[in-house]
Amino acid sequence: MASLAEVKAFRGEEREWEDRSWFPPGPQLAVCLSGDKNRLADLSDAELCERMAAARRQASWAQAQELAAIAELAARRHAQDEHHDPDYRVLSARESLLEEVSVALAVTGNAAATLVHLAERLTHQLPGTQEALQAGRIDLAKARAISDATDHLPDSLCARVEDTVLDGVEERTTGQLRGKIKRLVRRLAPAELEEQTRKTVKGRRLELWESGHGAAGLALIDIPADDATAVHNKLTAVAHGLKQDGDARLIDQIRADLALQLLRGIPLPEALHAPPVDAEPPASTPAVPDTSEEIGDSVAEMVGHAAQRRLEELRAHVEFHGRLADLPRLAARTVQDLHERLAPLRDTTCGHGKPGYRPPAALRRQIEARHATCVFPTCNRRSEHCDIDHTTPYGTRGTTCGCNLAPLCRRHHRTKQTTRTNETTGWRLFQPWPGVLIWITPAGTWHITLPSRQ
Numbered sequence: 001m002a003s004l005a006e007v008k009a010f011r012g013e014e015r016e017w018e019d020r021s022w023f024p025p026g027p028q029l030a031v032c033l034s035g036d037k038n039r040l041a042d043l044s045d046a047e048l049c050e051r052m053a054a055a056r057r058q059a060s061w062a063q064a065q066e067l068a069a070i071a072e073l074a075a076r077r078h079a080q081d082e083h084h085d086p087d088y089r090v091l092s093a094r095e096s097l098l099e100e101v102s103v104a105l106a107v108t109g110n111a112a113a114t115l116v117h118l119a120e121r122l123t124h125q126l127p128g129t130q131e132a133l134q135a136g137r138i139d140l141a142k143a144r145a146i147s148d149a150t151d152h153l154p155d156s157l158c159a160r161v162e163d164t165v166l167d168g169v170e171e172r173t174t175g176q177l178r179g180k181i182k183r184l185v186r187r188l189a190p191a192e193l194e195e196q197t198r199k200t201v202k203g204r205r206l207e208l209w210e211s212g213h214g215a216a217g218l219a220l221i222d223i224p225a226d227d228a229t230a231v232h233n234k235l236t237a238v239a240h241g242l243k244q245d246g247d248a249r250l251i252d253q254i255r256a257d258l259a260l261q262l263l264r265g266i267p268l269p270e271a272l273h274a275p276p277v278d279a280e281p282p283a284s285t286p287a288v289p290d291t292s293e294e295i296g297d298s299v300a301e302m303v304g305h306a307a308q309r310r311l312e313e314l315r316a317h318v319e320f321h322g323r324l325a326d327l328p329r330l331a332a333r334t335v336q337d338l339h340e341r342l343a344p345l346r347d348t349t350c351g352h353g354k355p356g357y358r359p360p361a362a363l364r365r366q367i368e369a370r371h372a373t374c375v376f377p378t379c380n381r382r383s384e385h386c387d388i389d390h391t392t393p394y395g396t397r398g399t400t401c402g403c404n405l406a407p408l409c410r411r412h413h414r415t416k417q418t419t420r421t422n423e424t425t426g427w428r429l430f431q432p433w434p435g436v437l438i439w440i441t442p443a444g445t446w447h448i449t450l451p452s453r454q
């Protein structure tokens with residue numbers, strides 16, 4: 001087979017992407033890629049393929065930068081973890097780091113944990129993989145596949161596997177990489193593979209996620225492969241049986257319906273005759289507009305914007321004077337100041353003074369309606385399943401009132417508690433206006449949560 005270069009020589013044309021097809025990623029390639037988008041129409045099919053590959057190399061390079069930044073922040077927080085307070089009410093520096101990454105990238109806590117783990121593995125155990133990502137030889141998905149497949153292996157074996165798998169890595173898909181690593185480990189260290197399986201299965205779980213439009217996903221994760229295959233084979237066999245008896249559903253649909261019936265505790269013979277789960281349009285309840293609440297929300301939005309502006313001014317000021325380390329303290333002071341300046345206005349719009357620590361049921365419902373989820377920026381926990389937290393602790397200056405209450409899940413309740421033990425590196429939470437929650441992270445960045453009422 002002729003090489004790409006020979007084909008090009010034969011074609012004998014001047015192609016725009018010809019010399020750039022194996023350009024290493026970095027600033028220069030970014031310049032090549034940032035040409036006029038409309039000119040894509042002028043490129044040949046082959047050039048388009050080269051361009052997409054070049055764009056992916058550039059993305060891999062950027063992913064390597066992202067992971068390196070995460071690994072650096074992780075190393076700093078680890079240094080702090082040595083002085084970790086074993087108080088169960090507060091987060092360890094490690095847990096706090098995951099929350100910081102979660103808000104910085106607007107990803108879920110789980111996604112942040114996965115990224116931090118990958119960043120640390122590339123830095124400490126898989127330097128070759130990190131290099132390959134940085135050079136655009138592999139993309140993030142492949143880096144993750146290598147990291148996952150070598151997790152729990154002893155360092156020396158991990159290095160050996162990495163060496164072998166990186167040879168010719170450009171040509172392989174993630175699935176091929178996983179297969180190659182598995183075969184390698186089985187050959188080099190069969191006992192390790194068993195150990196790896198045992199450890200993976202320890203993390204077995206049932207996962208539930210919303211997939212939109214009223215549908216959801218439900219999956220058994222990290223269960224033994226043999227069990228998973230056996231269950232799948234059995235469902236498939238039954239589904240084919242039903243299909244032969246004239247069932248009009250797709251095999252996939254029958255399998256899903258059967259699995260659902262069985263998990264609901266309906267025994268097999270009955271489950272076979274259960275009607276298919278066909279989505280019916282959900283009965284929509286018309287939204288009742290509440291004028292006073294809407295006005296309250298628009299004021300909340302104004303306060304949020306004002307806070308955002310003042311904090312941005314503060315950041316510019318601090319950056320100009322090179323005092324970035326002071327940012328967390330100064331940001332907290334700025335928001336505290338805003339809180340105090342709004343006090344007279346809060347007093348007139350808000351009655352305050354519901355006696356007692358526990359909010360009455362009606363007030364609790366009001367708070368849950370104002371924020372549908374935990375008020376941590378990236379948290380999706382429904383407010384009905386949250387604690388109703390006193391933003392300023394009850395008894396000191398905090399009252400049990402809408403202007404000082406907000407839903408926080410257990411985990412983010414603990415995130416907020418880090419302030420108590422560590423004024424300088426903890427998370428700070430303020431509520432300068434009813435429903436406007438301002439978080440100051442340990443790094444001194446901030447995130448403003450406004451009322452989420454829909």
Ligand SMILES: [Zn+2]
Binds near residue numbers: 401402404
């Ligand atoms: Zn109040």
Ligand SMILES: [Zn+2]
Binds near residue numbers: 374375410
């Ligand atoms: Zn939360």
